[in-house]
Amino acid sequence: MYDSWLRLGLDTVRLGLEAQTVVALRLAKLSLGGSAAQDEAHRMVVEKVEAAAEAAVTLATGGTPERVVRDYRRKVRANAYRLSRD
Known part of the structure; x- marks a missing residue:
């Protein structure tokens, strides 16, 4: 049991660090404005709603x-990869 909690904790920390990379990349893209920024803002909201729904279904x-x-x-890794290539 301890191993499972420890692993969950470490993976959660990794998720937080990886998410900060995506936040920085998204902020850079949003700061440029234009249609690409508008598309990214829309995509971000849609992805968050979908991810929350998927998490709820997984747990339920x-x-x-x-x-x-x-x-x-x-x-998050997929977003980091996509945003770093734009």
Whole structure:
């Protein structure tokens, strides 16, 4: 049990650090303005709503918090990759 809680804690910390990278990249893109910034702002809101709904479904259907964090990290890494290439 301790290993599971420890792993969850470490993965949650990693998620927070990775999310800060995405925040910085998004702020840079938003600061440029224009249609690309508008599209990114819309995408960000839609992604957050979808991710929260997916997390709720995962937990409601017996999924674990570890699964929720793993899914969020995958999405955050994908956003970091996409934004760093723009």
